[in-house]
Amino acid sequence: MKYILVIGDGMADDPVAELGGKTPLETAKKPTIDRLAAQGQVGHVINCPEPLPAGSETAILSIFGCDPLRYFTGRSPMEAAASGIELRPGDVAYRCNLIALSDGEGALEQRRILSHSAGSIEGADALRVMDILEGDAAFRKLEEKAGMVIHRFPAFRQIAVQHGADVKGLRLIPPHDHLGEAAGPLLPSGNQNAKMLLEIEELAHRILDSHPFNEERRREGRLPANGIWFWAEGTAVELPGFQEAYGHWGGVISAVPLCHGIGVLRGLRQIEVEGATGELDTNFEGKMQAAYDFLHTEADFVCIHVEAPDECTHNGDLKGKLQAIEWLDSRLLTPLLNRLDGESMDYRMLLLSDHKTLTATRGHAGGPVPFLLYQSGVDSGRGGVYDENAGLAGRCVSAGCELLEYLFGRRQL
């Protein structure tokens, strides 16, 4: 038996007026997913327990079997683990996003957050922004004063590590939940260390805002990368071994460090796929092939995570969100399952959205999300589709950290 976990990040949503009051999951054409739903079981699950943040940092931790109320120490330590960044005692890791702030006169606090990802900046462009900052003597001096090192990545997701930082009372806010809002009330606050983080963000904004690199981006009609934003602070975390917990071992296919980091911390293989971007242009076929190959040669469990629905929603791209769901179905799941079925391979699949990402707000929301459990060759005869309403009508799993028990057949729905 093979076990497949599929996470469509932020697929779930609320009804959208533009879709005639339907959700993207209700609207998108996803015949394979709906066939699995018709033959399998659909229910709903809470992955983000209150009062923790509603986001992948708690949702995916839950889905991988770890209760966030026990294991969550912050998002960025899990992301750091994917990149081999070691956190020593006294180290605090932060996500340091490259962001786009509105143009205009005045200080950082008067600007609005246009994009939490500087318009999905990636590759050499993202590294260039970090080069510009690190090439500035005043910026380097401030980093040193703060005891901070920013680790560079070819994406909007940079990771900063600060030694001896005080996080007590520190208030940092995820930028993707406040798109379009004025930065002022959202800037670091709450303690002395916040002042230092704010100083770094202000300096970065001054360096980047009128830099020729961003002038060129604006001329080309692209969003500038004219700010950095600290959030997701946390200290080192340890997670229990996956193999020990479930008696199965496997790997994780994802474009984002969070998902890989959780996998690495549980002792799973980090499987990199060329062209996996975490956006709509990701390599769906490459992910499908990697999952197929891995299941055939190495292990009996694989997680396939697709970030595109979430990022499309943050970017206000409803068409893109629908497309991402349809391509997850047609370009990844359909060919993968055709091949497994063609070889009469037995498998069980758990498919779900980790949390809701709302078209209305472009931000995350907690609450129940639909899941789908399917076993090859078994027809539950229930019939149905996979969407938010079908989920709510089905069985409730109140803690997402129990889901793998169902996937591995240790509990029955």
Ligand SMILES: O=C(O)[C@H](O)COP(=O)(O)O
């Ligand atoms: O900053 C990011 O990586 C994402 O936009 C946050 O969304 P997620 O919690 O769904 O990954």
